[in-house]
Amino acid sequence: MLLIKLSKLILMLTLSGLLIIGCNQESGSASDSEAADENTAILEADEQEVDAGIVDVTTSDFKIHAPAKLKKGWTTFRFTNNGKQVHFVGMYRLVEGKTIDDQLRDVAPVFNPLMEGLRRGELTKADIGPFLQRNIPEWGLQMTWVGGAGLLAPGDKTESTFYIDQSGTYLLECYVKAPDGQWHTLMGMLHQVVVTDEMNDAVEPEAYHEVSVSNSGVDAPQTIPAGRQTFKISMLEQPEGFMPYDLNLARLDGSVSIDKIAHWMDWTNPGGFRAPAPVDFLGGLEHMDAGNHGYVMVDLEPGEYIWISEVNAGTVNKTFVVK
Ligand SMILES: [Cu+2]
Numbered sequence: 001m002l003l004i005k006l007s008k009l010i011l012m013l014t015l016s017g018l019l020i021i022g023c024n025q026e027s028g029s030a031s032d033s034e035a036a037d038e039n040t041a042i043l044e045a046d047e048q049e050v051d052a053g054i055v056d057v058t059t060s061d062f063k064i065h066a067p068a069k070l071k072k073g074w075t076t077f078r079f080t081n082n083g084k085q086v087h088f089v090g091m092y093r094l095v096e097g098k099t100i101d102d103q104l105r106d107v108a109p110v111f112n113p114l115m116e117g118l119r120r121g122e123l124t125k126a127d128i129g130p131f132l133q134r135n136i137p138e139w140g141l142q143m144t145w146v147g148g149a150g151l152l153a154p155g156d157k158t159e160s161t162f163y164i165d166q167s168g169t170y171l172l173e174c175y176v177k178a179p180d181g182q183w184h185t186l187m188g189m190l191h192q193v194v195v196t197d198e199m200n201d202a203v204e205p206e207a208y209h210e211v212s213v214s215n216s217g218v219d220a221p222q223t224i225p226a227g228r229q230t231f232k233i234s235m236l237e238q239p240e241g242f243m244p245y246d247l248n249l250a251r252l253d254g255s256v257s258i259d260k261i262a263h264w265m266d267w268t269n270p271g272g273f274r275a276p277a278p279v280d281f282l283g284g285l286e287h288m289d290a291g292n293h294g295y296v297m298v299d300l301e302p303g304e305y306i307w308i309s310e311v312n313a314g315t316v317n318k319t320f321v322v323k
Contacts, residue, residue: 053202059087062187064172069194074202076161079149085275087174090286091148094169095139100192107140119270141242147294150248150284158283162294167197177274205295207232213245218307218318226302233285234293239311248284252304265313
């Protein structure tokens with residue numbers, strides 16, 4: 001996205017330069033310098049966004065559009081889902097020296113035979129850990145999950161803020177399944193980002209509502225006023241297994257039970273994590289190791305909502321009301 005923006009700017013600057021040269025041969029200058037000022041302002045605004053840690057991330061079916069390079073520090077994904085299917089954008093750091101090519105060759109494809117085994121009943125949930133350990137090289141299970149933006153319904157927008165404290169090679173991924181069961185990851189929704197050693201200028205957001213996630217569940221306010229709200233989400237404990245907790249926000253319409261949503265949240269179920277989702281998701285905070293926290297900014301209309309994790313969704317969830 002940034003690259004596209006920058007190349008657009010270069011093109012605009014080049015064109016305006018040509019125009020200025022062209023015009024100067026005629027009469028002139030006042031409007032030309034205004035145009036040049038405007039372009040400078042646009043360029044500065046763009047740089048300011050990068051420095052403020054604000055990153056435009058969009059998804060389509062089936063790509064993640066995001067910059068190729070980011071700075072360290074508090075990072076806000078301003079996430080828009082332009083696709084027709086539900087998507088999310090999780091972010092994790094690969095073990096030193098590994099890249100998207102290694103992930104696509106040695107890690108991502110392993111989830112196909114795993115899912116097939118589960119679907120046919122040849123593998124049970126208890127076999128998943130050992131299966132992954134047998135089939136994925138050690139580095140492939142040692143990624144560091146730093147956050148990202150949670151599940152988001154088609155056509156919707158949301159914002160999630162999290163802290164990146166280490167430089168390195170990161171991947172952005174959406175592993176929702178398409179209606180035919182194919183992983184979005186393998187359909188093109190894996191994107192590499194290099195985080196440099198530079199720090200951005202972003203400051204930590206201020207939150208009005210605190211939410212925490214632990215092995216005993218979600219602790220969150222029961223009633224929230226309508227309007228634009230910022231939630232601080234803290235991951236207090238680490239679940240068993242190789243995935244830390246995430247927390248997604250969905251609007252309930254009374255037609256779907258929490259059990260059904262929880263069943264959908266579990267990708268190890270053949271129908272789980274498969275588009276379309278049973279509810280409209282509004283974003284959230286992606287997987288993040290315990291001891292860390294992030295923020296979710298959303299516009300809420302009156303109604304009933306649920307916070308729900310992908311990990312242990314049956315118990316790590318909580319409904320609340322917006323008035
Ligand atoms: Cu997706």
